[in-house]
Amino acid sequence: MSYRCDKLLPVFTLQRLIxxxxxxxxxxxxxxxQPYDLPVGAGTMxxxxxxxxxxxxxxxxxxxxxxxxxxxxxxxxxxxRLGKHLQxxxxxxxxxxxxxxxxxxxxxxxxxVLAEHDIRFEEDNWESPTLGAWGVGWQVVMDGMEITQFTYxxxxxxxxxxxxxxxxxxxxxxxAMFLSKLDSIYDVMWNETLSYGQxxxxxxxxxxxxxxxxxxxxxxxxxxxxHEREAKRCLDAGLVIPAYEATxxxxxxxxxLDARGAVSATDRVGIIRRIRDLACACARAYVxxxxxxxxxxxxxxxxxx
Amino acid sequence: xxxxxxxxxxxxEEIPAPALLPARMELARAAGEALSEAGLAPKAIESYxxxxxxxxxxxxxxxxxxxxxxxxxxxxxxxxxxKDGKPTxxxxxxxxxxxxxVADLVVVDSPRGRTVAARKTIPGRSAEDxxxxxxxxxxxxxxxxxxxxxxxxARALTFVRPxxxxxxxxxxxxxxxxxxxxxxxxxxxxHRVLSDGDFAVTGPDDYxxxxxxxxxxxxxxxxRIAILERARSLAGEVHGQIxxxxxxxxxxxxxxxxxxxxxxxxxxxxxxxxxEITVTVMRTHQKFLPLRxxxxxxxxxxxxxxNDADRKGFIAKGCEWVLNARLADARFFFEEDxxxxxxxxxxxxxxxxxxxxxxxxxxxxxxxxELSEAIAREIGRLELVEAAxxxxxxSKTDLVSHVVKEFTDLQGIVGGIYARRxxxxxxxxxxxxxxxxxxxxxxxxxxxASGAVLSMADRFDSLAGLFRLGLVPTGSKDPYGLRRAALGxxxxxxxxxxxxxxxPIIRRALSLYPAEVQVLDDDAVVxxxxxxxxxxxxxxxxxxxxxxxxxxxxxxxxxxxxxxxADRARALSDARRHMDFRSLILAFKRIRNIVGxxxxxxxxxxxxxxxxxxxxxxxxxxxxxxxxxxxAAREYREAMETIASIAPSLDRFFVEVLVNCPEAxxxxxRLALLASIQQEFTRLADFSEIVVEx
Numbered sequence: 001m002s003y004r005c006d007k008l009l010p011v012f013t014l015q016r017l018i019x020x021x022x023x024x025x026x027x028x029x030x031x032x033x034q035p036y037d038l039p040v041g042a043g044t045m046x047x048x049x050x051x052x053x054x055x056x057x058x059x060x061x062x063x064x065x066x067x068x069x070x071x072x073x074x075x076x077x078x079x080x081r082l083g084k085h086l087q088x089x090x091x092x093x094x095x096x097x098x099x100x101x102x103x104x105x106x107x108x109x110x111x112x113v114l115a116e117h118d119i120r121f122e123e124d125n126w127e128s129p130t131l132g133a134w135g136v137g138w139q140v141v142m143d144g145m146e147i148t149q150f151t152y153x154x155x156x157x158x159x160x161x162x163x164x165x166x167x168x169x170x171x172x173x174x175x176a177m178f179l180s181k182l183d184s185i186y187d188v189m190w191n192e193t194l195s196y197g198q199x200x201x202x203x204x205x206x207x208x209x210x211x212x213x214x215x216x217x218x219x220x221x222x223x224x225x226x227h228e229r230e231a232k233r234c235l236d237a238g239l240v241i242p243a244y245e246a247t248x249x250x251x252x253x254x255x256x257l258d259a260r261g262a263v264s265a266t267d268r269v270g271i272i273r274r275i276r277d278l279a280c281a282c283a284r285a286y287v288x289x290x291x292x293x294x295x296x297x298x299x300x301x302x303x304x305x
Numbered sequence: 306x307x308x309x310x311x312x313x314x315x316x317x318e319e320i321p322a323p324a325l326l327p328a329r330m331e332l333a334r335a336a337g338e339a340l341s342e343a344g345l346a347p348k349a350i351e352s353y354x355x356x357x358x359x360x361x362x363x364x365x366x367x368x369x370x371x372x373x374x375x376x377x378x379x380x381x382x383x384x385x386x387x388k389d390g391k392p393t394x395x396x397x398x399x400x401x402x403x404x405x406x407v408a409d410l411v412v413v414d415s416p417r418g419r420t421v422a423a424r425k426t427i428p429g430r431s432a433e434d435x436x437x438x439x440x441x442x443x444x445x446x447x448x449x450x451x452x453x454x455x456x457x458x459a460r461a462l463t464f465v466r467p468x469x470x471x472x473x474x475x476x477x478x479x480x481x482x483x484x485x486x487x488x489x490x491x492x493x494x495x496h497r498v499l500s501d502g503d504f505a506v507t508g509p510d511d512y513x514x515x516x517x518x519x520x521x522x523x524x525x526x527x528x529r530i531a532i533l534e535r536a537r538s539l540a541g542e543v544h545g546q547i548x549x550x551x552x553x554x555x556x557x558x559x560x561x562x563x564x565x566x567x568x569x570x571x572x573x574x575x576x577x578x579x580x581e582i583t584v585t586v587m588r589t590h591q592k593f594l595p596l597r598x599x600x601x602x603x604x605x606x607x608x609x610x611x612n613d614a615d616r617k618g619f620i621a622k623g624c625e626w627v628l629n630a631r632l633a634d635a636r637f638f639f640e641e642d643x644x645x646x647x648x649x650x651x652x653x654x655x656x657x658x659x660x661x662x663x664x665x666x667x668x669x670x671x672x673x674x675e676l677s678e679a680i681a682r683e684i685g686r687l688e689l690v691e692a693a694x695x696x697x698x699x700s701k702t703d704l705v706s707h708v709v710k711e712f713t714d715l716q717g718i719v720g721g722i723y724a725r726r727x728x729x730x731x732x733x734x735x736x737x738x739x740x741x742x743x744x745x746x747x748x749x750x751x752x753x754a755s756g757a758v759l760s761m762a763d764r765f766d767s768l769a770g771l772f773r774l775g776l777v778p779t780g781s782k783d784p785y786g787l788r789r790a791a792l793g794x795x796x797x798x799x800x801x802x803x804x805x806x807x808x809p810i811i812r813r814a815l816s817l818y819p820a821e822v823q824v825l826d827d828d829a830v831v832x833x834x835x836x837x838x839x840x841x842x843x844x845x846x847x848x849x850x851x852x853x854x855x856x857x858x859x860x861x862x863x864x865x866x867x868x869x870x871a872d873r874a875r876a877l878s879d880a881r882r883h884m885d886f887r888s889l890i891l892a893f894k895r896i897r898n899i900v901g902x903x904x905x906x907x908x909x910x911x912x913x914x915x916x917x918x919x920x921x922x923x924x925x926x927x928x929x930x931x932x933x934x935x936x937a938a939r940e941y942r943e944a945m946e947t948i949a950s951i952a953p954s955l956d957r958f959f960v961e962v963l964v965n966c967p968e969a970x971x972x973x974x975r976l977a978l979l980a981s982i983q984q985e986f987t988r989l990a991d992f993s994e995i996v997v998e999x
Contacts (some may be wrong), residue, residue, distance in 0.1 A: 008869050019348035051664060078634070079633075080630050080634065081634075094455075094456050094458065095456055095459050095467075097456070097467075097469065100318055106496075114497075114498045114499050115490030115499065115612070115616065116616045116619050116620075117606075117612075117619055117620060117621065117623070118611055118612050118615075118623075119497075119611070120319075120560060120561075120611055121318065121319035121321075121356075122560065123319070123321035123322070125451065136453035136466075141629070142623065142946070143610075143620045143622070143623025143624055143625045143626075144593075144608060144620075144623050144624035144627040144628070145589055145623055145624075145626070152453055152454075152455050152467070154453060154454060161458055162454070162457065162460070162928050163456065163458045163461070164453075164454050164455050164456060164457075164458040166455075177736045178623070179627075181622075181626070181628070188922060210983045251421060261656055267658065267661070269661070291541065298929065299425070
């Protein structure tokens with residue numbers, strides 16, 4: 001068994017990185033999903049992770065997920081921090097025996113020669129209070145830099161999971177910066193002609209200003225409250241996906257409120273509980289509504305329109 | 306009998322460093338015990354752990370257990386033999402079932418009377434059989450702070466991390482067993498990156514040697530020493546020293562299988578940052594060893610890598626890059642913070658909630674100020690009032706600073722640094738700096754008296770407010786860290802020997818909260834807190850070497866002056882080492898039983914009839930004066946020894962005097978004498994609580 005791989009990617013670009021990871025995990029039998037079309041804080045919130053980890057069906061999936069964390073925005077001035085960053089998410093259910101090794105092979109695919117680096121799996125257990133989810137795992141640290149979150153999901157939506165899903169979340173910007181040895185995320189090349197800064201800096205500047213200074217906290221609060229009600233209405237109507245989408249809206253509005261400084265430490269506890277209750281209700285409804293649809297492959301074809 | 310060595314290796318995915326030492330100790334202990342119990346005690350047992358494997362080596366395990374003889378009880382003698390002395394059907398059947406000859410049956414005395422028994426020899430089992438059965442049980446008995454499931458998620462398979470390989474060899478042969486779905490074999494792997502493929506091992510020494518060949522140092526101590534030695538020499542090359550920080554070296558040793566070290570540098574401009582911040586970034590966030598020269602921190606660090614060499618310099622460069630980025634981040638936050646004075650941040654505290662129903666940190670600040678003053682007055686240290694009030698005013702302002710938002714474990718410290726930059730006196734900035742001391746993991750108390758006052762005020766405020774809402778910690782649930790808060794108060798009061806009944810402070814703290822938010826009334830809070838502090842005192846006194854019953858004895862007569870309670874506990878433990886308290890304690894238990902709840906009033910000397918009675922009364926009177934003097938001088942040990950000195954007169958009294966005599970007035974008077982002793986002599990400790998061996 002050899003890990004040696006001698007060639008770096010010809011020109012290191014963010015889109016090349018995404019393409020290589022996508023192709024690697026496609027080769028590992030993953031379905032390539034697309035980013036979810038609602039603002040989310042992490043790839044975990046994508047239904048392809050949060051809902052698919054529930055229940056007994058095997059599931060292997062990978063996708064990029066833009067992840068919004070309004071409080072991390074830095075007006076495009078901080079070279080390491082972004083209000084919206086890209087995650088490359090891989091979920092493998094059940095977790096395969098050689099999952100760590102497969103992950104390391106994915107790094108080799110990027111041109112990393114493992115023996116030339118220091119690679120560690122350092123304890124980092126993950127918990128998402130808003131999703132009623134937790135897992136056990138590590139942050140993968142390469143040469144002192146955290147590049148991946150690696151988690152064995154134990155519970156999601158308050159439900160004990162079996163089988164267990166392994167979740168691998170690559171921080172794409174970090175890996176890109178690291179591999180191209182640049183001191184600022186904005187200098188990373190997105191493709192061969194445009195930098196990350198040229199593509200995204202304006203988003204960061206304006207979204208930071210919006211999230212920290214302009215966003216209407218009352219509106220965010222209202223959105224949160226109304227979507228909470230909407231989620232409950234959907235659940236009553238037996239509509240799990242719309243209910244979960246409304247829950248995602250609640251979660252994002254909560255993050256905006258937080259960035260605006262409109263959430264106190266204890267309001268936080270209350271709001272998190274409300275969102276968790278919704279996420280747990282969605283998870284329960286998803287599991288109980290799946291009788292007769294045991295495998296993703298056997299889920300009914302959508303009716304032709 | 307021949308003996309052979311046993312080797313077990315459980316190979317896993319990366320185990321969290323703090324779990325390694327306890328796990329291997331427990332593995333060695335449990336395996337050793339189980340083997341001894343099975344009659345297969347090994348000559349020596351050792352265990353090793355790296356983050357990817359737990360290993361056990363038991364040398365010299367006998368090849369099999371000794372044969373044992375056993376008696377199996379059968380029918381009673383009476384029904385086993387007929388009148389003619391011949392075995393009955395019952396005896397024949399029993400012998401047949403036990404596979405022995407009827408003639409070999411014996412009669413023994415058993416709890417059931419005279420009983421027929423079969424004597425059998427049970428052949429010892431082979432070590433291999435015993436190990437195959439025992440090891441999975443021992444491994445399943447290991448405990449970890451957090452366990453997990455993996456793969457198909459079977460509930461029965463929980464371990465600290467997924468198990469990926471098992472080696473189990475006895476005398477060079479594989480012991481058949483399955484651990485967590487993995488069948489044992491004789492092959493293992495070396496370092497994840499530096500070694501290729503797997504290899505077979507034949508026994509313990511071969512295993513240890515081959516591991517080292519494959520870039521795995523199984524011995525944590527060897528890894529730790531290698532790290533420290535190499536770190537010292539790398540530090541010396543830049544005329545620096547590593548900070549003595551044993552914990553970090555031990556942790557680092559458990560994060561790698563093959564420790565290599567690199568030295569890196571960071572931009573010297575970051576040395577202008579307060580050292581606490583730079584060191585925290587390095588040590589806590591990056592697990593780097595900071596280096597110090599004669600003039601202070603050096604712009605270098607040492608990182609431990611799980612690799613033998615930094616072949617292309619990528620590792621040092623990566624570490625430098627990450628550290629510089631982190632420090633740049635810290636400096637950005639620090640500079641942002643510097644634009645505003647601490648006092649100017651006060652209004653912002655109104656937006657930071659302390660607790661939903663208890664308002665924000667601005668309100669808490671005001672309460673802590675009031676309480677600080679009240680505490681300083683209560684302990685008679687008026688000169689502390691001003692500094693403590695100022696420190697209290699500033700104490701929470703760093704919670705809204707950028708640096709603390711980013712590096713939460715620097716709360717207090719950052720406020721202290723900023724206060725120092727604002728040229729506040731030591732009594733203020735150090736008080737702010739130390740306000741969360743003593744913290745978990747560091748027993749160090751606040752340096753300044755004003756800091757001790759502030760730390761107590763903050764904690765009393767939280768305890769009063771949350772208890773008032775009925776949020777009393779239960780079981781493992783203590784989301785506000787109230788146990789630690791109470792323990793902090795107790796240890797500060799004891800450490801500084803601040804004597805006070807702290808109830809007025811709690812009532813003052815309660816009065817500072819608005820009347821409407823209240824679940825428990827003030828009396829109930831004081832009562833609950835009494836129990837709560839009593840438990841904290843108990844654990845603290847236990848750590849200081851007092852026994853459970855001694856602590857009960859002192860807590861029974863008063864909790865609320867923590868320093869005094871601690872003194873009484875110490876005095877009692879010391880006194881008991883010096884003198885025999887046994888008869889005194891037995892006497893006090895007897896008094897407690899006799900007196901019960903009766904309150905007979907003072908005894909009348911004219912009603913003493915017996916010599917023993919008079920002698921006791923006289924001794925008591927004399928002792929009482931001495932005890933009062935000792936107590937006033939807080940010479941508790943001497944006071945307690947004086948109490949113990951009346952034991953002979955008490956013993957004599959109980960031998961010669963009948964308390965429950967027929968004459969009602971005499972009986973009442975004797976009761977009164979005992980009651981007065983109980984009352985007078987148990988002000989320091991309730992001796993009847995102490996356990997004595999009968």
